[in-house]
Amino acid sequence: AQSVTQLDSQVPVFEEAPVELRCNYSSSVSVYLFWYVQYPNQGLQLLLKYLSGSTLVESINGFEAEFNKSQTSFHLRKPSVHISDTAEYFCALGSSNTGKLIFGQGTTLQVKP
Amino acid sequence: GAGVSQSPRYKVAKRGQDVALRCDPISGHVSLFWYQQALGQGPEFLTYFQNEAQLDKSGLPSDRFFAERPEGSVSTLKIQRTQQEDSAVYLCASRLQTFRDRAPNTGELFFGEGSRLTVL
Numbered sequence: 001a002q003s004v005t006q007l008d009s010q011v012p013v014f015e016e017a018p019v020e021l022r023c024n025y026s027s028s029v030s031v032y033l034f035w036y037v038q039y040p041n042q043g044l045q046l047l048l049k050y051l052s053g054s055t056l057v058e059s060i061n062g063f064e065a066e067f068n069k070s071q072t073s074f075h076l077r078k079p080s081v082h083i084s085d086t087a088e089y090f091c092a093l094g095s096s097n098t099g100k101l102i103f104g105q106g107t108t109l110q111v112k113p
Numbered sequence: 114g115a116g117v118s119q120s121p122r123y124k125v126a127k128r129g130q131d132v133a134l135r136c137d138p139i140s141g142h143v144s145l146f147w148y149q150q151a152l153g154q155g156p157e158f159l160t161y162f163q164n165e166a167q168l169d170k171s172g173l174p175s176d177r178f179f180a181e182r183p184e185g186s187v188s189t190l191k192i193q194r195t196q197q198e199d200s201a202v203y204l205c206a207s208r209l210q211t212f213r214d215r216a217p218n219t220g221e222l223f224f225g226e227g228s229r230l231t232v233l
Binding site (some may be wrong): 004006009014032041090094096099101103 | 115116117140144146148153154155157158161163168169172174204206218219221223224225227
């Protein structure tokens with residue numbers, strides 16, 4: 001069975017500090033990995049994804065995630081956060097043998113001034 | 114519209130009442146998904162359509178839950194004899210997927226804002 005675990009339910013951090021949101025997965029087949037973000041009162045939207053190739057993927061707003069097959073992880077990082085990054089972040093897993101995405105429990109990033 | 118549209122945005126039902134939640138996907142999107150999101154939790158998969166075919170309904174929690182997409186566009190999620198544990202936000206998402214795609218499961222899911230169901 002496939003699963004996704006987000007190790008932190010809440011991550012408080014001060015503005016301009018670095019942040020890491022952790023995600024681990026379990027799967028017996030090759031996976032695709034995604035980070036989705038949900039800003040307050042909005043729907044989920046794609047932040048970045050890993051399909052194949054380079055293990056480091058980046059988003060347009062400064063987030064990056066690294067696929068680590070040996071540690072079955074896909075942690076999300078940003079070197080300097082802004083107040084506007086306050087949101088709920090979801091890690092998700094897909095694969096070639098199923099059309100659905102499996103989501104983690106979510107991590108609330110709270111950026112404080 | 115440009116995005117995925119869900120209605121109603123909020124629904125309050127008495128226990129035992131039937132409810133129907135509607136999803137209008139992005140025009141032309143082949144795949145449509147329903148997820149259930151309980152408070153403080155991540156989205157839990159319910160069911161998935163490719164065009165009008167329901168390819169996976171393994172996440173439907175009981176036979177009180179039923180989904181359809183008869184013409185391959187709009188979808189309805191129906192919950193019969195609602196229970197308090199059905200209270201959640203129901204999310205619909207669509208994905209552009211063509212038969213030319215080499216890896217159709219890699220595409221972005223576009224989510225609606227959800228329908229919040231409260232069962233009293």
